[in-house]
Amino acid sequence: MTKYHAIRDQLLDRLDTMAPGEQLPPERVLVRELGVSRMTLRRATDELVASGVVRRRPGAGVFAVGPKLDTALSATSFTEDMRARGLRPGSAILSFERRAAGARIGRRLEVSPAADVVHVTRLRLADDEPMSIEALYIPEGTVPGLSPEDLENASYYDMLRTRYDVTIARGVQTIEPTVTDEEESDKLGVPLHSPALLFERTSWTAEGAVVEFVRSIYRGDRYQIRTELSVPQVAEPARGTTP
Template structure:
């Protein structure tokens, strides 16, 4: 193992004992403590920044980000997911519009392109930290009285149950890597072109009615995907 890799691993061990927002010691002190040059230390920290384990703040130092939030591939709302982690979910409205669905959203929601949808763009928060930018598209006739205030710090799925007595029964979701544009980076408090995970999800209700099409951008430095894989059991008959 090279000296650089050894330093990186020592920093990772240190991070295991730190909380989000805790600072590293000053660069000069840390390099002396680890017995390496400041150049080697910077290289190791650069990798931790790229991994999303720490953040540099110009003129202030290097700070721990805490462990990434892992997203299980289950049908649950952002609010439910955050509460299950013991975190406080939140949402701030960035835009609220009523407009024609158009060809793309008409296909997604199985509706006439000229029919109206309600589009709500929200900044999703966990313990007041920006985590994702979410664009929610809902058929206007499903919930014609929906207003922006309804979704400020409130789950859309909870709203469906409370007002209409319905729940999501099926969803199809895709996930792909992307980078953030200037507006998205500004809202999420990260640099331009930072890595992100883009989720696109279409959901249907118990009668097969389209409920939503959602496009969400999650910070790549704060989110990861978790899947549970089961190895099938091979019987004696199958091996014979």
């Protein structure tokens, strides 16, 4: 193991004992404690910044970010997910409009390109920290009378059930890596071209009606995908038979 990798691992060990938002000691202190050059320390710190383990604030120092949030491959809302983690969910409406679906969104929602849809863009928050940008498309007939205030710090799924008597029965979701553009970086508070996860999801009712198409950009430094795997059990051949 190189000196640089050894220093990186020592910093990771230190971060395991730190709370999110806690500041690492100043560079001059770490150089003395770890017995390394400033160049080696900076290289190790730069890698931790790039991987999302710490955050550098110009003029202030380097701060622990805390563990990434696992997002399971399940049909739970952002609000339910954050509450289950003991975090306070929130959202800010970035845009709200009613417009014609157009060809691409029409295909996703299984409606005519001329059909009216509601397009909402929200900044999703956890304990007031930006986590994702969500673009939500809904057939107008599914949510008559919907207003921006209805979705401010509220769960869309909860509102569907309680106000519109609509329950989501199934969905199809894709996930792919991406990087943030200028606008996304500004809203999420991350550097330009930061790693991110792109989620696209279409959901249906039990009757087969499309309820939503969602396109979300999640911060790569705060999220990781978790999935449970099972190993198929192979039945043993009966005695006296050849496998």
